[in-house]
Structure formats: C-alpha cells, structure tokens
Amino acid sequence: MGGKLFKNFSFFSATLSFFILVGIFSILFIYAQDSIHEFGFHFLGSEVWEADEDDAELGVFGGYIPLLGTMLSTIIAMVIATPLAIGIAIFLTEIAHKSLIKPVSIAIELLAAIPSIIYGMWGLFYFAPIIQSTFGGNGVGLLTAGIVLAIMIIPFMAAITRDSMNTVPDVLKESAYAMGATKFEVIKDVIMPYAKGGIIGSIILALGRALGETMAVAFLIGSVMQLPSKITDATTSIPVLLANNFSEAEGLEMSSMYYLALILFVVSFAIISIAKFYFLGKKVK
Amino acid sequence: MNRLLLNKIILVLSTLSAVIGISFLFWILATLTYKGVSSLHLSTFTQDLVNGGIRNLLVGQFTMALIASAIAVPIGMFAGIWLREYSNQNKLASVIRNLSDVMMSAPSIVIGVFVYALFVAPFGNYNGFAGVIALTIMMIPIIISTTDNMLALVPKELREAGIALGGSKHKIIVQIIIKAAKVGITTGVLLSFARIIGETAPLLFTSANNQFFTMDLTGQFPSLTVSIYNLATYPDEESRQLAWAASFVLTAIVLIINLTGRYMTRNKK
Numbered sequence: 240m241g242g243k244l245f246k247n248f249s250f251f252s253a254t255l256s257f258f259i260l261v262g263i264f265s266i267l268f269i270y271a272q273d274s275i276h277e278f279g280f281h282f283l284g285s286e287v288w289e290a291d292e293d294d295a296e297l298g299v300f301g302g303y304i305p306l307l308g309t310m311l312s313t314i315i316a317m318v319i320a321t322p323l324a325i326g327i328a329i330f331l332t333e334i335a336h337k338s339l340i341k342p343v344s345i346a347i348e349l350l351a352a353i354p355s356i357i358y359g360m361w362g363l364f365y366f367a368p369i370i371q372s373t374f375g376g377n378g379v380g381l382l383t384a385g386i387v388l389a390i391m392i393i394p395f396m397a398a399i400t401r402d403s404m405n406t407v408p409d410v411l412k413e414s415a416y417a418m419g420a421t422k423f424e425v426i427k428d429v430i431m432p433y434a435k436g437g438i439i440g441s442i443i444l445a446l447g448r449a450l451g452e453t454m455a456v457a458f459l460i461g462s463v464m465q466l467p468s469k470i471t472d473a474t475t476s477i478p479v480l481l482a483n484n485f486s487e488a489e490g491l492e493m494s495s496m497y498y499l500a501l502i503l504f505v506v507s508f509a510i511i512s513i514a515k516f517y518f519l520g521k522k523v524k
Numbered sequence: 525m526n527r528l529l530l531n532k533i534i535l536v537l538s539t540l541s542a543v544i545g546i547s548f549l550f551w552i553l554a555t556l557t558y559k560g561v562s563s564l565h566l567s568t569f570t571q572d573l574v575n576g577g578i579r580n581l582l583v584g585q586f587t588m589a590l591i592a593s594a595i596a597v598p599i600g601m602f603a604g605i606w607l608r609e610y611s612n613q614n615k616l617a618s619v620i621r622n623l624s625d626v627m628m629s630a631p632s633i634v635i636g637v638f639v640y641a642l643f644v645a646p647f648g649n650y651n652g653f654a655g656v657i658a659l660t661i662m663m664i665p666i667i668i669s670t671t672d673n674m675l676a677l678v679p680k681e682l683r684e685a686g687i688a689l690g691g692s693k694h695k696i697i698v699q700i701i702i703k704a705a706k707v708g709i710t711t712g713v714l715l716s717f718a719r720i721i722g723e724t725a726p727l728l729f730t731s732a733n734n735q736f737f738t739m740d741l742t743g744q745f746p747s748l749t750v751s752i753y754n755l756a757t758y759p760d761e762e763s764r765q766l767a768w769a770a771s772f773v774l775t776a777i778v779l780i781i782n783l784t785g786r787y788m789t790r791n792k793k
Contacts, residue, residue: 245694249606252599253617256624256668259661263630263638270641326541334535335542343542345786350549352782353775354722356749360756360771361552364559390548397545421531444629451631453725454753478633478725485637486729500637504630511629515622 267501273494274300282498288464295490302477302499304464308381309476309503311467312460313449315385316392321442323389324396329426331397332404344401351394359458362387367459376471377461384460384476388452392445399444399519403437404430440518447510451503453478477503553775560772563765573735573751576762578770580737584746587739588652588731589721592659597713600664601702604671609697621672628665635661636726644730652745655731659720666719670712674705707788714785722778724749748774 274282278300285301327347331340363379366387371378407430415425431438461473462483477499485496571577603624611617635658643654678701686696702709724747731745733754738746748770755767 242692242694245697246606246610249602249610252602253606253611253620253668255599255603256627256665257620259664260623260627260630262642263634266638266641267634323541323544326538327545329534329538330542334538343546346546346549347542348786349779349782350545352718352778353549353552354724354749354778356722356724356752357552357556357771357775360752360767361555363756365551365555393545421527423531423534424527426534447629451629451633453631453633454749457753458756478631481633481637482725482728485640486732497637497641500634504634507629507631507634508626511626512622515625 263504264501267497267504270497271494271501273491274498277491278495278498282495283502286466288495290488290492295492298491300492300495302495302502304466305475305477305480305499306502308460308467308474309450309478311381311474312384312388312456312476313446315381315470316388316449317442317446319386319389320393320396320445324393324441324445325400325438327393327397328400328404331401333422333426333430347394347397350390351398355391355452355454356458358387358391358455362455363458370471374471376469377473379459379461380471380473381460381467382470384456387455387459388449391452391455392449395448396441396445399441400434400438403434403441406437407433436518440514443510443514443518447507447514450510451478451507453482457482556768556772556775559765559768560775563769564772568766568769572737573746576766578748578751578766578773580734580746581748581751581770582773583737583739584652584731584734585721585748588655588659588727588745588747589717591656591741592663592720593713593717595656596660596663596716597667600667601671601709603664603668604675605697605702607668607672608675609693609701624665624668627661628669631725632662632723633725633728636728636730639726640729650730650732650744652731652741652743655727655745655747656741658726658730659723662723662726663716663720666716667712670716671705671709674708674712675701677708678704711785711789714781714788718778718781718785721781722749722774724753728753 273296278285282300282302283306284303285299286303287299287301288304289299291297331344335343362383367378367383370376370380370383370386374382376382411429411433412425415429420428456476457479460476460479462475462479463473464475464480465473467474481496481500485493488496567575568577569579569582572580603620607617607621639654639658639661643657644650682700682704683696686700691699727747727750731747731750733750734744734746736746738744752767752770752774755763755770758764
C-alpha cells in the first residue's frame with residue numbers, strides 16, 4: 240500500500256516539471272495574445288515603443304531595440320568569454336600542477352556562485368568608471384554589460400569544457416606525446432577534436448544563460464529605449480525591460496511585455512535544447 | 525623552433541586566462557569586503573529597512589528561501605527517485621530529464637513573469653507567497669538533477685542486497701539507497717539553496733519588497749536582494765552604503781553555504 244503511494248507520488252513529482260514548462264509557455268502565450276494579434280511578427284522588427292496616454296488598449300509597441308540589445312550584449316560576452324573559458328579549461332586539465340587544480344577550480348566555481356545582483360553593483364560602481372575612462376561614453380552601455388556578462392558565464396563554460404577535456408583518454412594524449420608533439424599540438428589535434436562536442440555545447444549553454452541574465456545587465460546596460468550606434472552606447476535588453484517596466488505596464492503594453500517574455504523563453508528553450516541534444520548528449524548510466 | 529614558441533605562447537595565454545578569472549573573483553570580493561565592512565554597524569542587523577537596517581530583509585529572504593526549499597526538496601527528490609529507480613530509463617524518463625534540464629536554464633525573469641500572471645495579477649497585490657512559488661520553480665530542477673545523479677552513483681549491489689533481504693521497493697529506496705546517497709544530495713540541496721537565496725529577478729514583481737518587518741506571506745514581503753537593487757539606484761550616500769552592507773552580507777551567506785556544501789562531499793571522498 241505504502242509502496243504504491245510512494246511510487247505514484249514519485250511519478251507525479253517527475254511529471255511536474257513538464258507541466259510547469261507547458262504552463263509557462265501557455266500563460267505567456269495567452270497573455271501575449273493582444274499584442275500578437277495587433278503586431279504579429281512585425282513586432283520583431285519595429286523599434287517604436289510608445290504607450291497611448293489616454294487609452295491603455297492603444298499604442299504602438301515593437302521589440303526590436305530590446306531584442307537587439309539582448310543579442311549584442313550576449314555576442315560581446317561570448318566573444319570575450321569563449322577564449323578565456325577554454326584557456327582556463329586548458330590550464331586546469333593540461334598545465335596546472337596537481338596542487339593548484341583544486342584551489343583554482345574552487346575559485347572559479349565561487350565566481351559562479353556570486354549572485355548576479357552583486358556583479359551588477361560591483362560593475363556599476365567599480366567597472367563602469369574604468370570603461371568610461373578607457374572607451375568614453377557614459378560608463379554604462381553595451382560594452383560594460385557585455386564584459387561583466389562574460390565574467391559571469393566564464394566559470395560555467397570553463398567547468399563544462401574542463402569536464403569534456405577530462406574525458407579524453409590518456410592513451411590518446413600519450414601516443415601523441417610519444418610522437419614528439421608539443422602540448423599545444425596535443426591540445427589542438429587530440430584534445431580539441433575529441434572534446435569538440437562538449438566545448439560547443441558549453442558555449443551554446445552559456446549563450447542561453449547570457450540571453451536571460453537580468454540583474455547584472457539591469458545595472459549596466461543603461462536601461463534606455465534607444466538604438467545603440469556604438470559599442471559604448473546605452474540601450475536595453477528584454478530581461479532588463481521586463482525587470483524595470485513590467486509591473487507598471489497596462490493593457491496593450493503589458494501584453495507586449497508578455498510577448499517579449501515569450502520570445503525570450505522560446506529562444507532560450509531552443510538554444511538549450513540544441514546544446515543538450517546535439518552536443519552534450521544525455522549520459523544515462 | 526617555431527612550434528615550440530607557439531606552444532609556449534598558448535600555454536602562457538591559458539595560464540593568463542586562469543589568472544584573469546581569479547583576479548576578478550578577488551577584485552569583487554575585495555571591493556565587497558572593503559565597502560561592505562566599512563558600512564556595517566551593529567544597528568544594520570537590529571533595525572529594519574525603514575530605519576536603515578536589514579533585519580527584516582534578512583528574515584524575509586530566508587523565510588521565502590526556506591519555505592521554497594521545504595516544497596522543492598521533497599518534490600525534486602521524489603522526481604529524481606522516479607527517474608532513477610522506477611522509470612526503467614524509458615522514453616518518458618529521458619523526456620522528463622531533458623525538460624528539467626531546460627527548466628534549470630530558463631531565464632529567471634520569465635519565471636517571475638509567469639508567477640506574476642498566476643499569483644499576483646489575480647489578487648491585485650504583490651505577495652510573499654508568489655515569491656516562494658517563483659523560488660520553488662527555480663529550485664525543483666536543480667534538486668531533480670542532483671538526486672538523479674547521486675542515486676546513479678549508488679552501487680547496484682546495495683539494491684540487490686536489499687532485494688535479497690526481502691525488502692519492498694520503497695523500503696529499499698528509503699532505507700538503503702537514499703542513505704547511501706545522503707551526503708551528495710545534501711550537498712546538492714545546500715548548493716541550490718545558496719543559489720536561490722541570492723536570486724533577485726524572480727522576486728521583483730512577485731514578493732516585491734517591504735520596508736517593515738512582516739511574516740505575512742499574503743502581502744508584500746521584505747527581500748534583501750530586491751532592496752539592494754532599489755537602494756543602489758538611490759542617489760543618497762546612506763542608501764548606497766546600506767546597499768554595500770547588504771551586498772556584503774548576502775555574498776558572505778551565499779559563499780559560506782556554498783563552501784559548506786563542498787566541504788561535506790570532500791570529507792566523504
């Protein structure tokens with residue numbers, strides 16, 4: 240009797256994540272209906288975001304600026320983070336002395352544990368001024384947000400990359416060394432090809448994280464609805480727009496916010512699925 | 525000699541990457557400690573936000589995270605148990621595993637929007653209960669994946685020994701398998717607690733914030749992280765100092781819980 244209940248409750252719990260995901264998609268889709276009906280796919284290319292002062296059901300809303308801001312800040316972050324994360328993984332698997340591996344790994348993992356709001360605070364008061372004096376601009380903008388985003392996703396990428404590099408059989412590396420290969424040649428010709436799937440998977444997963452990151456970017460991107468014309472310009476992103484304006488929006492504007500949330504959700508769902516299915520595989524022991 | 529030089533360059537660059545990563549950690553921690561400690565006073569811990577302290581915020585943040593854990597840990601563990609012990613690794617199990625992984629990486633702000641639509645909009649006011657739900661949704665997939673992975677490490681022989689003793693399946697799971705995986709699961713629980721206690725985005729428009737001490741989950745609920753976000757944007761020096769103090773305390777809590785979790789598994793191995 241108890242066994243049956245135990246099993247049934249286990250099954251119910253397991254299916255819950257399915258229902259939550261379907262629930263998120265349906266709720267966002269339903270609440271976004273007004274905006275989807277009104278603007279359709281044109282929403283993605285339109286840069287106007289203007290509420291009607293008299294009637295909440297009117298107004299023109301387009302998601303191009305936050306969409307662009309999300310993509311650009313993510314691209315900057317990826318360009319900076321990818322080489323550094325791979326470098327750290329190489330350091331941890333191939334270079335570091337045994338006594339260094341543990342402390343360096345822990346330090347990198349602690350970097351991942353720091354809450355994103357802390358990155359935002361620190362970035363705003365300590366990092367933004369440095370960007371301002373080096374590159375000009377206001378201090379806050381795409382570049383600052385991108386760099387701090389990079390620091391946030393590096394530990395995550397480095398950890399998965401390291402794990403997949405660790406799966407390379409020693410025999411393979413040793414054979415290459417025996418042929419007189421240098422460490423770099425072993426990394427380039429043996430480890431990289433072998434661990435390629437894991438590395439690409441980690442890059443795509445990190446991309447998914449960066450797209451949805453809210454608090455750090457909210458402090459650093461400037462949070463203004465404007466098209467950036469240079470890399471130091473302030474703009475906004477989907478998560479930041481939601482964080483700052485979602486709760487005050489009404490009517491059609493609110494529906495457009497749900498539309499943006501839906502786009503973000505679908506895009507990150509797609510990206511994460513691609514990373515999981517194509518590159519990381521699911522190891523079922 | 526060219527390839528040897530290239531080799532050197534790459535090795536130096538890789539080492540440099542690690543140095544850069546670690547420098548950022550120390551830079552952030554040093555800033556926090558310097559700014560945070562100089563802004564901390566005894567009254568910071570004894571007063572509520574309305575009087576320039578963080579007492580109610582700490583209590584509020586912990587209350588929401590603890591209730592969320594009390595819901596998410598059993599659900600996540602049962603789900604992990606089903607995946608590993610009951611599913612026979614069928615198609616449905618792999619679908620659920622993947623969906624739960626996707627959920628783990630879902631943008632936290634989207635979860636906030638979802639919970640707003642279901643638990644804030646219909647009632648017309650922000651409430652601590654909605655904050656708890658948002659944190660629970662964030663925590664469940666992490667617990668599922670930890671339980672799943674830790675149960676996988678339990679040797680088959682233990683299960684067989686249980687069966688040989690005539691134990692029923694759920695007794696074997698509760699009395700043998702879970703016990704064997706206890707340390708790993710506890711670590712996972714601590715790490716995921718450390719993660720949700722520092723979350724801001726899912727709380728912004730669910731629990732929102734409260735300047736006063738309250739334990740009433742049906743109204744706006746005090747949050748440390750949401751307060752940091754608000755305080756940091758105020759122009760006056762006092763608010764900023766309080767934001768630094770709060771950031772320091774939050775980071776210290778998160779890192780201590782995180783390190784405790786890691787220390788537990790390390791000891792066991």
